[in-house]
Amino acid sequence: MEVANQSAAPSAHAKSKAQNAKPRLLLMGLRRSGKSSIASVVFHKMPPNETLFLESTTRIQKDSIHSFMDFQVWDFPGQLEYLEPSFDLEDIFGSLGALVWVIDAQDDYLDAVARLNRTILTVQQYYPNINIEVFIHKVDGLSDEYRTDTFQDIVQLISDELSDAGYENAPVHYYLTSIYDYSVFEAFSKVIQKLIPNLSTLENLINTLSNNCGFEKTYLFDVLSKIYIASDTRPVDMSCYEMCSDYIDVIVDISELYSWDHPDRKPRGEQGQEAESHVVLHDETMIHLLEMNKYLCLVSVIRNPEAKEKKGLIDMNCRTFQEALNDVFSRSWEQDQDHEPRITKASGQPDE
Numbered sequence: 001m002e003v004a005n006q007s008a009a010p011s012a013h014a015k016s017k018a019q020n021a022k023p024r025l026l027l028m029g030l031r032r033s034g035k036s037s038i039a040s041v042v043f044h045k046m047p048p049n050e051t052l053f054l055e056s057t058t059r060i061q062k063d064s065i066h067s068f069m070d071f072q073v074w075d076f077p078g079q080l081e082y083l084e085p086s087f088d089l090e091d092i093f094g095s096l097g098a099l100v101w102v103i104d105a106q107d108d109y110l111d112a113v114a115r116l117n118r119t120i121l122t123v124q125q126y127y128p129n130i131n132i133e134v135f136i137h138k139v140d141g142l143s144d145e146y147r148t149d150t151f152q153d154i155v156q157l158i159s160d161e162l163s164d165a166g167y168e169n170a171p172v173h174y175y176l177t178s179i180y181d182y183s184v185f186e187a188f189s190k191v192i193q194k195l196i197p198n199l200s201t202l203e204n205l206i207n208t209l210s211n212n213c214g215f216e217k218t219y220l221f222d223v224l225s226k227i228y229i230a231s232d233t234r235p236v237d238m239s240c241y242e243m244c245s246d247y248i249d250v251i252v253d254i255s256e257l258y259s260w261d262h263p264d265r266k267p268r269g270e271q272g273q274e275a276e277s278h279v280v281l282h283d284e285t286m287i288h289l290l291e292m293n294k295y296l297c298l299v300s301v302i303r304n305p306e307a308k309e310k311k312g313l314i315d316m317n318c319r320t321f322q323e324a325l326n327d328v329f330s331r332s333w334e335q336d337q338d339h340e341p342r343i344t345k346a347s348g349q350p351d352e
């Protein structure tokens, strides 16, 4: 296995290498817990049913995602014993953005919890700032009541074991997820958002935009993965998110159907003609979508009848937001990824 090395403690060489690397999301957990399914559904648009035919992962699968921000997703084989001394921890956890631990909630989860705790206790000695995101997964098969019980039980087990081992207030966050609904996208959105250094600036900008235009909820989406990288800070309403996410599909489908080419689409700066669209639903809710650049689009839900009338105001404010967004991201967008495929798959390749 390529990440194998001779010593368990991080080496100086590996440390300097890691500083230049892109943030990395590690998908870990026991076998068949659903790691590859999550990566395939979120980043490769695989229909959830087709994950039934996924084979067990035998080598670390490394995906490089080129988007508004470049990052990597490493999908681990469930049986890999990466805590053994033959693995260099720095190679695995060095440029870590997040450790996503997937637990199959339909299965006996005691083993998964024990292994997660072992991992946390080992890794936090070297990387105390590590963010641990626990996906309590496959909850589609559980009743609402059983779901809540399972959630509480897992949270309790993990925090009890960690505090018994002397690790209080571990930075562990929990999500109920399933590939059969939007929960896994929502959870991944939250995980990715923690990697964005300018998140609070973006949220403030979206809050201002929403207030000025009378939007009920606004999301800034990554178009291909449909992860939202920021939203206004009003409470999240799952149905709003689902509606906005579906609307992106409609627009992408229409664009593709009519071969709407985007030769002048750029990751930053002045854009050509953006896709813009709105629809009014049976309950008078309006969804408004405006493409921001090559990767991102802004989707808003408008329920206030007065706000819907003021199309000019919405246009003007959205343009101003687009300019501000450009400014916020201009540094990270300096390196134009135009010529690279958006998602490249390099299974088991050593990290460059």
Ligand SMILES: Nc1nc2c(ncn2[C@@H]2O[C@H](COP(=O)(O)OP(=O)(O)OP(=O)(O)O)[C@@H](O)[C@H]2O)c(=O)[nH]1
Residues within 6 Å of the ligand: 029, 030, 031, 032, 033, 034, 035, 036, 037, 038, 050, 051, 052, 053, 054, 055, 056, 057, 058, 076, 077, 078, 079, 137, 138, 139, 140, 141, 177, 178, 179, 180
């Ligand atoms: N019901 C349900 N099944 C799921 C979900 N996610 C994944 N699965 C199923 O779980 C099985 C195992 O999924 P994988 O993604 O291959 O699991 P893995 O964690 O990558 O397994 P290894 O590669 O062996 O470590 C597949 O049959 C998936 O269809 C989910 O959210 N709900």
Ligand SMILES: [Mg+2]
Residues within 6 Å of the ligand: 035, 036, 037, 055, 056, 057, 075, 076, 077, 078
């Ligand atoms: Mg797998």
